[in-house]
Amino acid sequence: MLNFTIQNVLIAVSDDYATVDVQVVDNKIAAIAPNLQVIGTPIDGKNKLLLPGFFNAHTHSSEMWQRGIMSMFPLELWLAELYDFAPLDPEEVYLSALGTAVETLLSGGTSVVDHLVLIPGLELETIAIATRAYREVGIRSFIAPLIQDESLTAGIPSGESTQTHEPYFRSTAATLEIIEEAVRQFHRPDEGVNILVAPTGIQLCTDALFEGCTELSDRYNLCRHSHLLETRAQEKLAQEKYGCTAVEHLKRIGFLSDRTSLAHCVWLNDADIAILAETQSTVVHNPLSNLRLGSGIAPILKYRQAGVNVTFGCDGASSNDSQDLLEAIKIGSILHNITDSDYQHWITPRQAVEMASLGGAKGLNIADKLGSLTVGKQADLVLYDLTNLSLLPRTDPIGLLVLGRPTNVVNSAWVNGKQIVADGKVTTIKVDELRQELFNRSQWETKRKSETVAQIEAHYRTVMGL
Ligand SMILES: [Zn+2]
Numbered sequence: 001m002l003n004f005t006i007q008n009v010l011i012a013v014s015d016d017y018a019t020v021d022v023q024v025v026d027n028k029i030a031a032i033a034p035n036l037q038v039i040g041t042p043i044d045g046k047n048k049l050l051l052p053g054f055f056n057a058h059t060h061s062s063e064m065w066q067r068g069i070m071s072m073f074p075l076e077l078w079l080a081e082l083y084d085f086a087p088l089d090p091e092e093v094y095l096s097a098l099g100t101a102v103e104t105l106l107s108g109g110t111s112v113v114d115h116l117v118l119i120p121g122l123e124l125e126t127i128a129i130a131t132r133a134y135r136e137v138g139i140r141s142f143i144a145p146l147i148q149d150e151s152l153t154a155g156i157p158s159g160e161s162t163q164t165h166e167p168y169f170r171s172t173a174a175t176l177e178i179i180e181e182a183v184r185q186f187h188r189p190d191e192g193v194n195i196l197v198a199p200t201g202i203q204l205c206t207d208a209l210f211e212g213c214t215e216l217s218d219r220y221n222l223c224r225h226s227h228l229l230e231t232r233a234q235e236k237l238a239q240e241k242y243g244c245t246a247v248e249h250l251k252r253i254g255f256l257s258d259r260t261s262l263a264h265c266v267w268l269n270d271a272d273i274a275i276l277a278e279t280q281s282t283v284v285h286n287p288l289s290n291l292r293l294g295s296g297i298a299p300i301l302k303y304r305q306a307g308v309n310v311t312f313g314c315d316g317a318s319s320n321d322s323q324d325l326l327e328a329i330k331i332g333s334i335l336h337n338i339t340d341s342d343y344q345h346w347i348t349p350r351q352a353v354e355m356a357s358l359g360g361a362k363g364l365n366i367a368d369k370l371g372s373l374t375v376g377k378q379a380d381l382v383l384y385d386l387t388n389l390s391l392l393p394r395t396d397p398i399g400l401l402v403l404g405r406p407t408n409v410v411n412s413a414w415v416n417g418k419q420i421v422a423d424g425k426v427t428t429i430k431v432d433e434l435r436q437e438l439f440n441r442s443q444w445e446t447k448r449k450s451e452t453v454a455q456i457e458a459h460y461r462t463v464m465g466l
Helices: 061-066 075-085 090-105 123-137 172-186 207-220 232-242 246-252 270-279 287-292 300-306 325-338 349-363 397-403 431-440 451-463
Strands: 004-013 016-025 028-033 041-044 048-052 054-059 109-117 140-146 193-195 224-228 260-264 282-285 309-312 381-385 410-415 418-422
Touching: 004 381, 048 349, 048 397, 054 090, 054 260, 054 282, 054 309, 054 325, 054 349, 061 075, 061 090, 061 109, 075 451, 090 109, 090 123, 090 431, 109 123, 109 224, 109 410, 123 140, 123 172, 123 193, 140 172, 172 193, 172 207, 207 224, 224 246, 232 246, 232 451, 246 270, 270 300, 282 300, 282 349, 287 325, 300 309, 300 325, 309 325, 309 349, 325 349, 325 397, 349 397
Parallel strands: 004 041, 004 048, 054 109, 109 140, 140 193, 224 260, 260 282, 282 309
Antiparallel strands: 004 016, 016 028, 048 381, 381 410, 410 418
């Protein structure tokens, strides 16, 4: 059991700040008040800000290998390029999971939802190795093995043409068996490792896959995760596939719930938004990915007004192209000021921080245990250095953390009471060795051509009226 006391640290209290001590006993926040008795290790919190850890609530760790090089394409063509060059051997999965964890931690995240791309034929091995990486770093992990049961071209609307698609290489039943086995082997919430059911989205999944996932979720008490209406093409596809919106369809087949989190949610109408509110589903906002792929601006202010829980994700590093959570939080909050001239609806820095912490916990159905500085909650904490140049001069610490361009500001981080960042460095793994491995296994590249894009681009342009 881990005990420590952070002394003289700044915390946010309603519309203000207070300097307090925070006692952590048996991995949980035991007391928050000035001048507490020191229990366990004393930690100097002077000139530092303590916040609950954020959630990187949607990413794909292995995309790290292709960040920076992906063409300027919309999602459907971008995906074709991504998969043509997905290198992916288990060692690479391991290294990119480590990298994703480190970048998330050093930008304020203590939890990561990894919508994990599986190596065909090595699915359980992929999950095992990502699990190992996250355990080694000590970040809280929510591994959402990315599954589908339709081939990639099925994700593009047919339009006027008749399209036929190759069958997917693995049966729906076999895919569900892999997930169930992953749950048996790796789902250990008490140890900070969680498995989610995570069909990639309506564009590449049958109802049978969604229903199988819902059934596993109910049986094993698992959270549900999926992409939803990221692009205009998917909105069109849903109409072709179901004759109604994707949200109406997902509600009908029972996938939406208070432990369902949905990445993107760009192309929803007002009735869809009401369904998300009614089912208490969570929206994961990935603003940088939506900008990079030209997907659109998710109507986040409308979600908030309708009472829909919203949190932030970086999305995979090939569509971002980083894993800086503070950057996603900044863009993801001020982006919406141009969508609604009523500034009273705009997201304030304090609201953004709450969305990133408590909002993330709600989306994973653990708001009773995580997401705020509350006595009794687990100690997933981040300490920011307020003497860092990017957080000076002294104004409003949360205002500058969200709206500024904070650089190397995370001084310490704890997950479940265990310190895994100290003096600005991850202490659990050798980050210098990770850098060396990433360097050695890659090369500077500028030109490559995707064969799949060459095959599908003309059809995509026709269907999308380009
Ligand atoms: Zn994604």
